[in-house]
Amino acid sequence: MDLTPSDEQVMLGDMVRRFLADRQNTANMGRGPIPRDDWRALGELGLFSFLLPETAGGMGGRPQDAVIIAEELGRSMAITPLAETVLLCAGLIARRGSAGQIARWVQPVMQGEYILAYAGGGAIRYDGACLDGQTHIVQHGMDASAFVVALPERQGAVLVSAAADGLTRTPVRLADGTVAAEVRFDAVAADPLEATANDLDTAIAHAELATIAEMIGTMTTLYEQTVDYIQQRRQFGVAIGSFQVIQHRAARLFVMLEQSRSMMLKAALVEEDERIRMVTAAKAYVADAALRLAQDATQLHGGMGVTDELPVGRGHRRLLVLSHLFGGALAARARLAS
Amino acid sequence: MDLALSPAQAAFRDEVRAFLRDALPEHLRHGARLTSGVFVEPDIGREWQAILEARGWLVYHWPRDAGGPGWTPIQRWIFEKECAEAGTPALPGMGLKLVGPVLYRFGTETQKAEYLPKLRNGEHFWAQGFSEPGAGSDLASLRTRAVRDGDHYVVTGQKIWTTQAQFANRLFCLVRTDPEVKPQRGISFLLIDMASPGVTVRPILSASGDHELNEVFLDEVRVPVANRVGDEGQGWTIAKFLLDNERGGSSFGPQLIADLARLRALAGPFEGELVTRATRLALEAEALEMTELRTLIELEAGTPPGPRTLVTKLIASEIRQGIDELAVDAFGLAGLQLPAERPFYGADVPAPVGSRDAQIAAGRYLNSRAWSIFGGTSEIQLTVIAKNAVGL
Numbered sequence: 001m002d003l004t005p006s007d008e009q010v011m012l013g014d015m016v017r018r019f020l021a022d023r024q025n026t027a028n029m030g031r032g033p034i035p036r037d038d039w040r041a042l043g044e045l046g047l048f049s050f051l052l053p054e055t056a057g058g059m060g061g062r063p064q065d066a067v068i069i070a071e072e073l074g075r076s077m078a079i080t081p082l083a084e085t086v087l088l089c090a091g092l093i094a095r096r097g098s099a100g101q102i103a104r105w106v107q108p109v110m111q112g113e114y115i116l117a118y119a120g121g122g123a124i125r126y127d128g129a130c131l132d133g134q135t136h137i138v139q140h141g142m143d144a145s146a147f148v149v150a151l152p153e154r155q156g157a158v159l160v161s162a163a164a165d166g167l168t169r170t171p172v173r174l175a176d177g178t179v180a181a182e183v184r185f186d187a188v189a190a191d192p193l194e195a196t197a198n199d200l201d202t203a204i205a206h207a208e209l210a211t212i213a214e215m216i217g218t219m220t221t222l223y224e225q226t227v228d229y230i231q232q233r234r235q236f237g238v239a240i241g242s243f244q245v246i247q248h249r250a251a252r253l254f255v256m257l258e259q260s261r262s263m264m265l266k267a268a269l270v271e272e273d274e275r276i277r278m279v280t281a282a283k284a285y286v287a288d289a290a291l292r293l294a295q296d297a298t299q300l301h302g303g304m305g306v307t308d309e310l311p312v313g314r315g316h317r318r319l320l321v322l323s324h325l326f327g328g329a330l331a332a333r334a335r336l337a338s
Numbered sequence: 339m340d341l342a343l344s345p346a347q348a349a350f351r352d353e354v355r356a357f358l359r360d361a362l363p364e365h366l367r368h369g370a371r372l373t374s375g376v377f378v379e380p381d382i383g384r385e386w387q388a389i390l391e392a393r394g395w396l397v398y399h400w401p402r403d404a405g406g407p408g409w410t411p412i413q414r415w416i417f418e419k420e421c422a423e424a425g426t427p428a429l430p431g432m433g434l435k436l437v438g439p440v441l442y443r444f445g446t447e448t449q450k451a452e453y454l455p456k457l458r459n460g461e462h463f464w465a466q467g468f469s470e471p472g473a474g475s476d477l478a479s480l481r482t483r484a485v486r487d488g489d490h491y492v493v494t495g496q497k498i499w500t501t502q503a504q505f506a507n508r509l510f511c512l513v514r515t516d517p518e519v520k521p522q523r524g525i526s527f528l529l530i531d532m533a534s535p536g537v538t539v540r541p542i543l544s545a546s547g548d549h550e551l552n553e554v555f556l557d558e559v560r561v562p563v564a565n566r567v568g569d570e571g572q573g574w575t576i577a578k579f580l581l582d583n584e585r586g587g588s589s590f591g592p593q594l595i596a597d598l599a600r601l602r603a604l605a606g607p608f609e610g611e612l613v614t615r616a617t618r619l620a621l622e623a624e625a626l627e628m629t630e631l632r633t634l635i636e637l638e639a640g641t642p643p644g645p646r647t648l649v650t651k652l653i654a655s656e657i658r659q660g661i662d663e664l665a666v667d668a669f670g671l672a673g674l675q676l677p678a679e680r681p682f683y684g685a686d687v688p689a690p691v692g693s694r695d696a697q698i699a700a701g702r703y704l705n706s707r708a709w710s711i712f713g714g715t716s717e718i719q720l721t722v723i724a725k726n727a728v729g730l
Contacts, residue, residue: 001340001341001342001343001344001347001412001631001635001638002339002340002635002639003339003632003635003636004339004639005339006339009339064339227728227729227730230730231730241730242730244721247720247721247724247725247728247730248717248720248721248724250724250728250730251719251720251721251723251724251727251728252720253728254645254649254723254724254727254728255649255652255653255723258629258646258649259622259625259626259629259649259653260625262625262626262628262629262631262632263621263624263625263628265339265628265632266341266624266628268339269339269340269341270341271342281621281624284617284621285621285622285624285625333614333617333618336617336620336621337613337617
């Protein structure tokens with residue numbers, strides 16, 4: 001048992017933090033996706049290839065490495081498609097795709113050129129060659145160069161280029177400022193992936209873990225900003241943080257954050273055969289805690305908490321989205337109970 | 339970073355597991371399962387204490403130079419985890435967890451030689467005389483007076499909430515030796531023989547009908563000065579050391595996880611809202627176990643524990659109360675039984691409606707309300723977290 005990050009992991013966290021510190025500030029953090037140039041720059045730094053398997057030309061980064069990067073993104077509220085593009089889509093193709101599929105889709109992801117999106121729901125029909133139907137809301141769907149589409153009953157997945165004939169998409173702006181898409185398929189040629197339901201669940205677990213770490217990062221920022229605020233804000237001649245009712249609420253935030261971090265760490269560090277269950281458990285816990293923390297951070301900021309001015313309101317929006325991805329806490333609890 | 343046990347730790351776990359399989363008698367497991375109170379009944383507690391002492395594992399949380407087995411923090415956790423899963427009784431904690439560490443840390447050689455062996459062999463059964471009617475969360479305001487008279491103190495006052503004082507033959511006690519100085523600096527730590535003239539114990543029955551609590555009246559009780567631990571006026575420092583041990587000494591998570599799993603097995607499968615509540619409790623307990631483990635892993639690596647340790651008692655209280663409330667709901671009307679006879683594993687208790695586990699649910703539910711009160715109320719815990727962890 002060891003919870004000390006390796007030197008390499010410390011350097012990794014520092015690198016991402018420094019990169020983001022130059023670009024994210026209280027005025028722009030959490031307003032929407034980071035610029036495509038910044039995403040490309042992260043690819044050029046080698047961050048994405050670091051996380052992908054060696055068989056696909058990556059460096060075989062582990063879940064415990066991915067959460068370090070994702071937590072830093074969350075801390076500075078840098079909204080990116082890391083989880084969906086790199087860990088879910090590119091990760092699945094890298095592990096189960098053909099050499100041709102890897103060359104066509106994974107290589108450009110590593111360089112930050114392509115964004116891939118995952119379509120996991122909706123009414124889809126697949127006849128072995130072509131897709132018909134309509135997806136549910138697909139995160140980052142308007143920016144995607146291609147889609148990994150889960151087949152009904154999760155009987156594997158297929159790849160579809162965004163440029164394919166018969167594919168149309170409608171933009172949907174989400175609460176965190178990202179633009180998702182509803183994607184429609186009319187006899188669209190699809191490229192099958194040799195992926196089982198378990199392959200898909202594993203890739204989703206790796207992506208979902210990254211979103212959990214991202215929540216932890218954003219929760220940490222909201223916690224810190226809230227503690228600062230209640231020490232500065234004065235009413236009745238004193239800092240409001242001197243009132244016991246405020247202190248107890250702040251103490252609850254500390255408790256929630258520590259408990260949430262514990263679940264994230266455990267989900268990142270368990271053996272691979274326990275990953276899916278543990279990520280589900282962590283999601284069920286952290287998604288709930290994230291929203292409660294965001295609500296309390298809003299409350300403790302008073303009127304400023306409900307505005308668009310401060311990072312707290314934007315962090316709340318981002319946590320609202322992150323906590324509901326992949327079915328959110330409700331679906332996670334249902335999976336645990338079954 | 340990794341969470342796997344090392345080969346040596348895994349071998350240790352197997353050793354503990356094998357020991358528990360062979361050495362834990364069924365009637366002790368049964369007794370532990372059917373204990374309604376917060377504290378272990380002395381009969382099963384003493385028997386388990388003797389079994390562990392014979393194996394050399396009784397004072398597993400004491401350092402080696404105090405007579406402990408020299409286990410690391412992770413070994414202690416492994417032991418507690420295995421005990422929780424095996425369903426062992428708890429140990430009488432006032433002596434082993436509270437006064438024992440005070441004695442090996444602050445006691446004279448004479449005191450150590452006199453008290454530690456008798457603590458370990460069960461000859462001394464200890465009670466804790468801290469709280470008073472006017473000194474609960476505000477412990478430093480305690481008023482029990484100890485007046486020096488030659489080689490003795492003459493002690494007069496009243497202690498309350500004294501757990502299992504009816505079984506105890508020794509009392510460790512905070513007394514005021516100097517009323518003139520700042521409250522914290524006038525307190526001393528005394529060891530009192532419960533057979534001394536002037537000691538009276540009066541029971542306080544809990545709402546559950548269990549008798550765990552007492553008032554202890556001290557009326558001009560003569561206590562040898564040699565029974566003072568530490569210097570005169572050092573009692574507050576010792577009390578803080580003791581309370582730190584009380585909170586940080588052992589882990590809550592493993593027991594809560596095991597108890598919830600047992601409840602699921604006995605009363606499940608749950609339906610409807612009970613599923614949600616059970617799932618939430620299980621998640622909170624799993625998070626707590628990992629929160630505790632994070633601290634232990636740091637301690638193992640030689641890093642001093644951070645403010646994170648402050649959160650465990652608060653969370654453990656809430657999970658404990660949640661599990662015991664869930665049990666009452668899960669057993670339905672059978673969860674409302676509350677016979678007056680004790681203990682529940684004894685021969686005098688009438689046959690249950692449903693199961694013994696249903697019969698014990700209401701008593702457990704009522705008793706576990708004490709969790710958020712003893713050892714620092716949840717409100718005090720939140721204030722301490724706000725001050726020392728949040729930095730307010």
